[in-house]
Amino acid sequence: MKSQPHEVFRQYLEAQGLKLTKQRTEILDYLLRARDHATPERIHADLRAKDPMLGRATVFRTLLLLEKAGFASKILFSDGSHGYEHKFARPHHDHMICVDCREVIEFSNATIERLQDQISRRFQFTPLWHRHEIFGRCRKCGPKPAQGVK
Amino acid sequence: MKSQPHEVFRQYLEAQGLKLTKQRTEILDYLLRARDHATPERIHADLRAKDPMLGRATVFRTLLLLEKAGFASKILFSDGSHGYEHKFARPHHDHMICVDCREVIEFSNATIERLQDQISRRFQFTPLWHRHEIFGRCRKCGPKPAQGVK
DNA sequence: ATTGATACTGATACTCAATATCAATATGAA
DNA sequence: TTCATATTGATATTGAGTATCAGTATCAAT
Known part of the structure; x- marks a missing residue:
């Protein structure tokens, strides 16, 4: 049984004429599992353990996509760098x-x-x-x- | 008659064993005059009109100095870039x-x-x-x- | 006013996150 | 299975910010 977020994401992509890819699924999964503040570099490095071919650009592109779709948002750190967190079923905080x-x-x-x-x-x-x-x-x-x- | 901020700045520099330079004065002046949200690039470009030799590094260094001294603070924009504003006689906001x-x-x-x-x-x-x-x-x-x- | 120790500057080179490009590939509707 | 096209990863590139360092400006002591 598929979890809710994946289904919502799939529907969003379909509505936009975009495609559901392995990489997008991996990255969404990562955010759903991550406790907090996952930086793009960190996500890339971690996911490469399972999928060594995953490109940096894809991580950035997908995070931007998720952000624009409203499924993820940025957290800014004090040094100017930033991370992401998913927004599925999480009230504003x-x-x-x-x-x-x-x-x-x-x-x-x-x-x-x-x-x-x-x-x-x-x-x-x-x-x-x-x-x-x-x-x-x-x-x-x-x-x-x-x-x-x- | 010198204005207050310049005097305060001079005293700070003296206390720290640092020197009051033309460039530092120019940059402080700029912030005092600017209405708001001056980016480092913008400050550099504008001040070059009067002082073509002013270096990029000096602008960054001085803004950092002013920030550490508590005389200026960052404003972060929604796209991740940032600007500065001075804090002389301005209550927190x-x-x-x-x-x-x-x-x-x-x-x-x-x-x-x-x-x-x-x-x-x-x-x-x-x-x-x-x-x-x-x-x-x-x-x-x-x-x-x-x-x-x- | 001159000197001199040293803080400062600007040019240059560099770093590193993020983006643009593009040929090769995967997706999914038909 | 086919095929138009969205997507990917490698590569090159950008651009903000930083490190380095030789030459210069500042300012306290003279």
């Missing part, structure tokens, strides 16, 4: 990102969401999406900067 | 960014700030800074996508 170990903690807050809409309305701004990231140190890394380690 | 015309509207909301602290505490996360960007369409560009124009 924002991120707290540890500047030491890069752990990503998800949070969501209905009051903040509501305030955002109020603020937008006040400026006659039509919000489409947002990004709310809090940078700092996670429980494990503690309030003090990491010592020694680069 | 976040941004609404128009996806059509790239206009940047500043906002701030004490309640949101407070909620962020609450959420962080709940996760034993020590917040250092944050970034809260709402993407959408500004009053001028209206709620519908721009037509024709790339």
Whole structure:
């Protein structure tokens, strides 16, 4: 029995006149399995273990496709690099990102969401999406900067 | 009479054993004058009109210096590129960014700030800074996508 | 004003993520 | 099975950002 996301993806591709390929399936699978913040390079490297012929360009192309289709979204790290996460059956959420170990903690807050809409309305701004990231140190890394380690 | 920011900058440099140079002054000036979201490339191109010898590396170095000193901060655009804005006598604020015309509207909301602290505490996360960007369409560009124009 | 230690600059070369190109291939409707 | 065409992977290329380093500007001490 096929899982829901694959079926939704297949239907999307069909509607767009696009094709369902092994590579696209592999990459979607990866995102569905990944706990968090998978970078394109990382995805490429990991998937190559199973499919050594998988090209870099295909990974980038597919991530862009998934993003445009609304099935995945970018997470930006503090150093400017970024990763992806899938959006299947995941409610909207924002991120707290540890500047030491890069752990990503998800949070969501209905009051903040509501305030955002109020603020937008006040400026006659039509919000489409947002990004709310809090940078700092996670429980494990503690309030003090990491010592020694680069 | 010298303006405040230049004096503060000079004192910072002195305290760090760094030197006040023509280039650093030019770049700080640029940020102080710019309305918003000046990209490194843009700053370089514009300043070259007056100072054709100004190097790319110097612009990047100086922006990094200003950022580390706390005199400037990055704004990230939706396409992943970024710009800078100075922070002299500007209270903390976040941004609404128009996806059509790239206009940047500043906002701030004490309640949101407070909620962020609450959420962080709940996760034993020590917040250092944050970034809260709402993407959408500004009053001028209206709620519908721009037509024709790339 | 001159000197001199050293921070700074600009040119160049380089890195590396991301993109464009294109011949070969896989997909899926007929 | 056929075949138009979307897709792929290899390759070349781009472009933002960085490292290097010889020459230069700054500024404290004289």
